[in-house]
Each structure stands twice: as C-alpha cells, then as structure tokens.
Amino acid sequence: MTIKADARKHYDALREVLYPEHGEREGVTVVSVLRALPDWCAMASADGHDDLVYEVKEDLRKRVRSARIILGYDAPQRMLKDSVCGDCGGALIVADDASSDVRCIGTPEAPSCGTKYFRWQWIELLEGEGA
Incomplete structure (x- = not known):
C-alpha cells in the first residue's frame, strides 16, 4: 500500500x-505509474527539477530495500555494539543473518572511510585484533 x-x-x-496544462487522467494503474516514473524523472532532471527527482528516487529506493527484505532477497542490517572501525573509529554494520561483510559507516561527524572486514576476518574483530 x-x-x-x-x-x-x-x-x-x-x-x-x-505537464501542468493537462488535467488529471482517470484510471491510471499503479503499473503504468511505476513504468512512467523513470522516464519522467529523466525529463524532470533535464528540466532542472533535481530536488523533486532526488525525492522520488530516495523514497522509491527505500521501498525497494524494504520489499527486498520482506521477500527474503536481503537481510536487515545492524550496527555492532562493541566494535568500531580500526581505521577511523566509525560505526560498523553487518547483515542480521551474517551474510555480508562488516563495513564502516563512519560517524555523525565524518563519512565512512570505506574499510571492510571480510567474513573470514570476523574472528579478528571478535578477538579485538582487527578493530
């Protein structure tokens, strides 16, 4: 919904x-709406409506992410409580089901440094050697 x-x-x-001069069309299906959005975003971006296009893309990106989690394609991610990035001190995040690498997401003051701890390095994180 x-x-x-x-x-x-x-x-x-x-x-x-x-299309400000065109009235609202009746009976437009959700499938038609979803099919029109990419082309309309491209047109709006070319016309200088970048803020609107950004809003559309962000909202729909969140919906796609939620749908992928609900359908089982992706797992939700969580921050690790007791470990921080060994390079920058940023927060670390990993998939709930441990299906992803641990990666740095930075701090509120600084963006991510890009460090990844691959799954085979997790034992180092747990032992305090990698982070």
Missing part, C-alpha cells in the same frame, strides 16, 4: 511539473 501511495504521489508531482 505504501508503494502504491508513494508512486501515485510522485507521479502526480512529476505530472504537475512536466
């Missing part, structure tokens, strides 16, 4: 900036 509502909201916003 949230995908449907967000898609419709962004479709209407893009239609308003791209």
